[in-house]
Amino acid sequence: MSERKYVTTVGVEVHVELATRTKMFCSCLNAPQDVPPNTAVCPVCLGLPGSLPVINREAVRLGVVAALALNCAVNDRIWFERKNYMYPDLVKGYQISQIVSPLGGNGWLAIIGDDGEEKRILINRVHLEEDTARLSHAGDNSLIDVNRSGAPLMEIVTEPVMRSGREAEEYVRKLRAILVYNGVSRCRIQRGEMRVEANVSIAPEGATRLGVRTEIKNQAGFNHMRSAVEYEVRRHAGVIESGGTLHQETRGWDDANQRTFVQRSKEDAHDYRYFPEPDLPPLKIDPAWVKEIGAGMATGYEDYVRGLLDHGLSPADIEALSRNDALGFLRLAAADMPEKTPLFAKRLVKDVFALANSTAMALDESKLRPAAFRDAALLLENGKIAAEGFRTLLDLLYREGGAAEQVARGNQLFVETDHGAVEEAIRKVFAGNAAMVAEFKAGKTAVRNALLGRTMKALGKKADPRVVSGLLDEALKNA
Numbered sequence: 001m002s003e004r005k006y007v008t009t010v011g012v013e014v015h016v017e018l019a020t021r022t023k024m025f026c027s028c029l030n031a032p033q034d035v036p037p038n039t040a041v042c043p044v045c046l047g048l049p050g051s052l053p054v055i056n057r058e059a060v061r062l063g064v065v066a067a068l069a070l071n072c073a074v075n076d077r078i079w080f081e082r083k084n085y086m087y088p089d090l091v092k093g094y095q096i097s098q099i100v101s102p103l104g105g106n107g108w109l110a111i112i113g114d115d116g117e118e119k120r121i122l123i124n125r126v127h128l129e130e131d132t133a134r135l136s137h138a139g140d141n142s143l144i145d146v147n148r149s150g151a152p153l154m155e156i157v158t159e160p161v162m163r164s165g166r167e168a169e170e171y172v173r174k175l176r177a178i179l180v181y182n183g184v185s186r187c188r189i190q191r192g193e194m195r196v197e198a199n200v201s202i203a204p205e206g207a208t209r210l211g212v213r214t215e216i217k218n219q220a221g222f223n224h225m226r227s228a229v230e231y232e233v234r235r236h237a238g239v240i241e242s243g244g245t246l247h248q249e250t251r252g253w254d255d256a257n258q259r260t261f262v263q264r265s266k267e268d269a270h271d272y273r274y275f276p277e278p279d280l281p282p283l284k285i286d287p288a289w290v291k292e293i294g295a296g297m298a299t300g301y302e303d304y305v306r307g308l309l310d311h312g313l314s315p316a317d318i319e320a321l322s323r324n325d326a327l328g329f330l331r332l333a334a335a336d337m338p339e340k341t342p343l344f345a346k347r348l349v350k351d352v353f354a355l356a357n358s359t360a361m362a363l364d365e366s367k368l369r370p371a372a373f374r375d376a377a378l379l380l381e382n383g384k385i386a387a388e389g390f391r392t393l394l395d396l397l398y399r400e401g402g403a404a405e406q407v408a409r410g411n412q413l414f415v416e417t418d419h420g421a422v423e424e425a426i427r428k429v430f431a432g433n434a435a436m437v438a439e440f441k442a443g444k445t446a447v448r449n450a451l452l453g454r455t456m457k458a459l460g461k462k463a464d465p466r467v468v469s470g471l472l473d474e475a476l477k478n479a
């Protein structure tokens with residue numbers, strides 16, 4: 001097979017669940033997997049007759065944040081359409097979506113292209129819609145959970161400008177980092193909070209028209225998407241060269257066998273019988289509000305990363321922070337004290353990610369909040385708690401949440417600043433280890449560390465090694 005004669009074209013559609021408290025058009029809780037199945041529902045998200053949807057302002061705000069972060073223009077007048085189709089997970093029989101007047105469009109996101117140069121991936125549109133119910137299959141039975149019905153969803157569609165599976169993978173990774181950083185969505189892939197579809201076509205070099213495209217649905221991970229795209233490129237070339245016919249269709253990815261398979265032939269927009277949602281008036285998006293949102297947004301993701309380099313963080317640390325979705329967390333933790341950013345970054349990479357590993361719970365699944373983390377790191381920095389106490393405190397905050405000071409006090413983690421108590425502990429250790437003290441006096445100074453260790457142990461997590469060390473040396477001098 002001679003793939004080199006062909007130019008690959010890839011476009012990507014991404015759906016993300018917005019991190020709002022309530023659903024897109026009703027006040028049901030938007031936490032589909034955190035409450036028992038089929039409990040976060042109401043007549044609106046079930047589409048019962050007589051119920052009326054109301055647009056969630058926070059969902060629109062997050063959509064604007066995403067649009068601005070992706071360099072899109074925000075439309076000042078938008079409306080919603082009904083997209084009609086039948087599927088078991090669509091209890092209403094239609095989805096409220098946007099086709100004619102998306103919230104935003106004409107944006108871009110920069111990646112490093114296959115040629116090593118910066119490349120702008122053009123964003124065609126960013127629009128708002130609602131999610132469907134969740135189906136799961138157990139043996140011969142299918143279960144439906146409508147908690148997710150009506151959850152706020154955003155779709156981000158690129159122009160077909162990527163040239164390989166690698167570029168597509170780089171695009172979705174960067175997109176995810178930007179959305180998480182800006183608090184638009186938590187984008188937890190395993191929870192379906194970010195779903196990726198890639199459409200692929202190949203055409204002979206120099207051709208003026210794109211080839212027949214196939215769409216690859218909802219891959220479980222970004223590497224799966226890349227594998228699927230690369231497989232499709234080879235499959236298309238094989239079909240063309242054997243004189244076969246390619247069909248426009250939707251395919252799934254079979255990771256076990258490393259191949260795609262046909263799911264269904266592709267619908268066109270007219271199959272959905274879109275029409276303007278009769279229960280919602282057009283929505284005016286005040287440019288002043290958009291401006292205000294823009295002003296309130298954090299430093300752009302790229303600038304923030306550059307700033308971290310300027311703060312002296314290593315690329316490896318930044319990569320670790322990004323991989324663990326901790327850049328937004330770091331930004332919030334250091335919001336009032338940017339000069340402490342390197343300190344907090346170091347603690348995140350060293351201590352918090354260790355906790356993520358040992359508890360098998362990612363940072364954004366944990367109970368640790370940026371403010372509590374900041375306070376805990378400062379308690380350590382200011383010598384109010386010792387290293388051992390800090391680790392205990394962080395562990396408690398990570399698993400159970402709470403405010404740092406309160407948890408530290410409740411668990412008696414503050415260091416013993418009462419010198420009397422430390423001296424008392426040293427006296428007891430000396431009394432119980434008279435032989436060691438005698439050895440020290442005879443010149444065997446190595447036993448000092450053993451005595452320090454015993455004193456620290458006697459004091460527990462409250463002990464500040466610096467204080468104990470100083471007082472111990474004093475005591476040894478006078479012993």
Ligand SMILES: [Zn+2]
Nearest residue numbers: 026028042045
């Ligand atoms: Zn509802």
